[in-house]
Amino acid sequence: MSSYNWGDVQLGRVPLRETFAVSESGGDGRGLDLEGQESYPPLTRDQVIARHDGINALIAGQVIAVTFTDKPERNGYYAVKSAGAAYTENLGERVTSDWKVSLDRVGSDAETDLQSRLTGAVRLNDFSLTGERWHAPPIGHYAYYTGGTNPTTMTRTGADGTMTVYRGVASGVSPRWGCPPTSYLTGRAKATTTGSQEVYGTDVPLAATGWALSNGFVNITTSASGSLDVQTYSGGAYHSKVWNVSVAGSGASISSWDGTTLLRNDPEMVILRLVKGLNPGRATLDLTLRRGSRFVEGYLQTGTSATLAAYRATLETNTSAAASGYVTATADDADGNVFVCGSARTFTAHANGGLIKPAATAMDFFIGAVASQPTLNTNPTFETDTSQWTAVNATLTRSNAQSKYGGWSGLLTSTAGSTPRAEHARAAVTPGQGIRASGWLYSPATVGTSLGLNVNWYDASLAYLSTSSNSSTPASGVWTFMDATFTAPANAVWGGLLYAINGTPGAGVLLYGDDIRLRAATPTGDTATDLRNQYLAAMPEAVYGTRR
Incomplete structure (x- = not known):
């Protein structure tokens, strides 16, 4: 809300104070003429200058979302006919920008499709790669349409919220979609x-x-x-x-x-x-x-x-x-x-x-x-305590003798029995879900056996089902990263992450663990090769408004 309880009008990305009348015309087209003034005070000088420059940056023919606080029935998509602003500065006292904008109404979001024309071609590359054509409309869009061939979708969560990204958009297609004007700017560059x-x-x-x-x-x-x-x-x-x-x-x-x-x-x-x-x-x-x-x-x-x-x-x-x-x-x-x-x-x-x-x-x-x-286990780094971890055939203490990140790690000391281990409290999983287990292990001396970073699977009644194992025999005296993705088996409702000394090592064998995490697997679309392929086929986008 603007200062002094005035409403707002948003012309594309330019926020303005809604302190004026709206002039409209009918006939072959529906015109909308706006004018107003931005001033310092109450705005800052930088805000006035930015809004002044923003008005003058509007391009004739450009389609923009326009929204009002006090006149929401005028919300919609408009084509710019003309725009201009006059700047006045009374040094040290007042700065004003008197602006005028003339628009042609395309329509409300209920009657307007936005068409994204993805221009260009896959980047010429030296690796014989075809790339992946993709597209991300604003957060809040709906009714995404690409004709007879539907793309696949994925979601990404960012600072502005959760965005749907369309993957494998067919060549030569200009997607159409709807979007409330109030949502058009969410997730923008x-x-x-x-x-x-x-x-x-x-x-x-x-x-x-x-x-x-x-x-x-x-x-x-x-x-x-x-x-x-x-x-x-x-x-x-x-x-x-x-x-x-x-x-x-x-x-x-x-x-x-x-x-x-x-x-x-x-x-x-x-x-x-x-x-x-x-x-x-x-x-x-x-x-x-x-x-x-x-x-x-x-x-x-x-x-x-x-x-x-x-x-x-x-x-x-x-x-x-x-x-x-x-x-x-x-x-x-x-x-x-x-x-x-x-x-x-x-x-x-x-x-x-x-x-x-x-x-x-x-x-x-x-x-x-x-x-x-998101990490599914609550205490991956042992920075405060060893809560949520349980030692089996071993003791588990917090140690600052070794650490990969921060100042502490979880020190596992074997006692007796097979597979001395530290297992975290169970986390909820879904059958068939890709689950990633990763972490850093440090063995100060040669263990004589392999080390494991595993996941135990349990059903709804907490009955043990099976174990997914990732074993390695790393060099002693160095931190080693272990990383594997498993598929939660049928009937699995819980997963328990653990790091272990495999076999029966005897008492007194030491193993440090740090940043031990259980996570959902990296979604398809966000892996390293996915990002490379999306870079190769990143298409410049121009958006046009069309009546449905």
Whole structure:
């Protein structure tokens, strides 16, 4: 609600105060003419300027959602005929923007289909990959229609809520869907500038620092310790990873940017261009973020041939699949996420995790993450106590002698009997559900037997059904990541996560466990190869309104 209890009118992404009359006309078309004033005070000066620039950024022919607080029967989709604003500043006292907008009504959401024209083609790539054509309309859309071939669906949970993503959209199809105008902006891609003020157009000055791109799943901004801070939303928060971008290989990353501008700024897609002077010459980096995407796309260019690179600012153990177009972290990080990056063209994997392209003037890449699923067990890290864990043929104590994350781990000390283990309290599962068991194990000395990270399955009456096992014989004196996905068997209602020393090791054998998690398996659509394929077939989107 605006200041002083005025209502709001929302023109696309531009919020305005509803302090004026509406002029309408009929005939062949239904016109709607609006005018009003934004001022400081009561708004801040930055807010007035942003709204002024947003009005002037409206493009003739553009279809936008329009909503009113006090005139909700006028809510709907409108095509812009003209827009303009007059700016006045009385230094230190008052700033005003007197604006006028002329619109043609397309219709309410009940009578209007929004058509997404997915233009372009699968990126030319060196890996003989066809990619995966996908699309993510706003949160709150309905009646998604692609003709005779239906795509598959998945959901992603982000900062703005749960979004449906359509996968395998047929080539040549322009999906149609409905959406209440009040929901059109939820889950949008957006650019913000200093002070987190959203930017509504492209012809707007941006500071070289203080900007951010976000879509509720990924947030990108500058970093004091690298070139970019790429944050992944999972577990109810954004989690940061710092990346370096360089035109000199690993020798010197770009630590600051000289200029920033927007090339595109729509709810469906934002493109930001960064410029760095090289004295002589320059480097440009275009960052693209799409609605619903789990990755940011980059395109780095220089005027003369150089060694181009995008890589983790600090070493993170990684697995190179450069021959298939991507690199990914070997294990979960402290937040349970796994970075993924790659390119459509041939590259060399960087030791830190990333990619290098020597003797080149351009390099495309993407950076994202396989985001963690909610943890089903309540005490994976032993940071406070050993609650919810029960030792069998062993004792379990909290120890700070070794830890992978934080300052503590769970120390299992065998006593007598077979398979000394620590099992967590049972978590609810569904038969046929993919369940992931992962965690870090540390054996200070050679055990002489394998170690296990397993799941015991139980029925509704808590009767034991079976065990799914993941065993390994890791080296002593190092933390080893163990990770496996199991399928909950028929009749399984509960799953009990455990880490164990297999066999009958005798008394006094030590095993530390940390970050031991039971989770739903990574959904299809969010694995490392899924993200790579979606990057290859990420289609620019334009939205048009059509009468149903």
